[in-house]
Amino acid sequence: MSQKSVHVVPRGGKWAVRSSGAAKASKIVNTQDEAREIAREQAKRSGVELYVHGRNGRIRERNSYGKDPYPPKG
Template sequence: MAKKNQHVVPRGDNWAVKGAGNEKATKIVGTQKEAIKIAREIAINQQSEVVIHRPNGTIRDKDSYGNDPHPPKDTKH
């Protein structure tokens, strides 16, 4: 299976989890928190990255769950 980054993006009043480059959403849920949880599970399984977007579509945060050559130095998790 290809390692696709998972994007958490606004979808109307809901939030969608989409694999990078995919036309269709993997899952649409009611809250960003729920979408992040789903995207994180997929990214851990695929050893890829989660890209979290704000309601206006700009990137809010990124988390890598793969073999990151430049791991972050933060301790948010």
């Protein structure tokens, strides 16, 4: 089963990198930037979506590293 997305989420004053559907975070780091870089590499390797959440839990950034069903025209 392939993973569908990678998330950067706040976790007790730190930041976690978590795959959708996973019970545990794959990595917990001190800064959101560090977590974003780790998650970006995972998303690129797997060809999936990356979601970066803010401290309030809401999605603040989204990037697709898979096949885009609506690619830009031009």
